[in-house]
Each structure stands twice: as C-alpha cells, then as structure tokens.
Amino acid sequence: MTPPAPDELAYSMTLPAALTSPAIARRAARAMLCAHGLDEAVDVTVQALGELAACACRFTPDAEFYVSLRHSGNTIRVTVYDGHPRHTSPRLAAACDGRRRSALRLLARVVGACGGEWGFGESREPGGGTRMWALLPVRVAGGFSTANKDA
Template sequence: MGTVSLSDTWVYALRLPHDPRAARVARMTVRAALSSHGRQEILDVIELLTSELITNAYRHTNGAASLRLTALADGRLRVGVWDSHPRIPAPFGEPPWDRVRLAAPDAESGRGLRLVQEYADSWGGWSIGDSGPVDHAAGKLLWFEVGGRKVGA
C-alpha cells in the first residue's frame, strides 16, 4: 500500500453574497484553510487583509463577491477577491495612483487598503470586461500575496 503525499499547492474558492456577514465568513474560511494546511505563521495577516477586501466589496458594490485562496509552490499565499465594481483603487492601480494616503486620525474608515500596502508582499488588480469568466462578467479582481520561502532559510 502506497503513502499519499499532500500537495504544497492548493486552491479554495468561495462565492459570497452581498451580506454584511460576508467578511466574517471569509475570515472563518481563511482561518480553517490555513490552519488545516499548517500555515499559522501567515494566518493573521491573510485573515486581516482578506477581511478588508471583502468588506470593501460589500461597501462599494451591490452584488456578490468571490474569494480565491491559492497556495503557490514557493510557499507564497495569494488571495484574490472579485467584485462587480470596475474601478481599481490604490494601491492596486498604476502610478501615480498606486499609494494609499494616510487616513486622518479621527477618520472612521479609510485604513483597509493602506493595510494591504503595508503588510502584503505584492499586490495587483485588473478590471474584468465582458470577456471575463461566465460568472464574473464584469467588475474587478484585486489580489495580494504574503509569505514565501526565504533564500537560504
């Protein structure tokens, strides 16, 4: 009888309704997936940044959102969030709009995308036109990556 070896690469996808509880469901899903794959070292950052992107999708659209969590072969974790609004916000856009301004100390919002800029190793985004996947006919996809194996580690 052979031994089954678990892959270092995997993908989880989740479709979320336009619901104020979507960020909580996304956090719980991310926590369960990363915990089951032994990736606790990046769990807090992934959970926080995922929650910020899902919250923005809820606040700035009227439709569903999708979450895709991908473990890459080199140890990086990529999180992608699709929503139905086509505008690419900073820091996901192109220069000179690729940096998020600091929120005022008394502001009640405006810090989420700054957190992505500060804690993710890389990020990006693109608008999806009519030629996108069938269930994602329009909108945008924002992604970020965290982690990876250090050279010499």
C-alpha cells in the first residue's frame, strides 16, 4: 500500500474545549503529517496547531472548537474556529483582539521564523465565531527544527 501524497493532506476535527484538547490535536497532526510524508514540517506545524488550539480553548464560550489541517502548493494551512463572536463595541473588540494577539505571541514567533503568515478574524462560517490560521511553507518549516536545535 502506498502512503497518501502530501497534497492529499486534508483533515478536520471537532474537539472539546478542554485542557487536554491541544495535546490531542498535536498528536493527531503529527500522525497525519507523517502519514503523508511531511515529516520535515511536523515540528513547526505541531507547535502552531498547539498554540491555536490552546487559544481556542481559552476564548471559546462553546463546548467545542473546530480544527482544519490542509496541504497545498507546498504550504500547510492550519485553521482553528472557536465560538467567540466579534464584539459590537469597537472598544471591547480592540481589547479582545489585544488579548488574543497576546495569547498568540509564541505562534507569531514560530510562524515568523519559518517565513509563514498567521492571523485571526471573524469567521465567515455559519454560526460565526473567530477564525485563526497559520500558513507554513513546508521547505522553510523543515529547517525550523534544525535551526532551533542549533540555537
């Protein structure tokens, strides 16, 4: 049996907003990436997903959050949706965005180190909430673990 190709990486899961869920998401992502031959991107993807999942658990008022992991064009896209709606008050929205940005400081550093992109905003999905994402270039992400081991 031949392993699935990298561009066939397209998974999603719904997890409870519980303290154990970021660890479950990291383990699942590691298995998925390795199964698709994307071993070189495991460390940075697992770190990014763990940060996004932990933030979702902290902010969502719902009992669960949604995770999507995709590969296309030599880029891994990690997306997490939580149920925290956008505030209607500009002052509250700015304060909430600041807290979320602060909670994602490590994500910003990790994604920046591999030349990726990240962000968050209002979900366009039915039900609303917040969408957080990270785009991780596989070639650069592969050097992420080696560079950090030397540091």
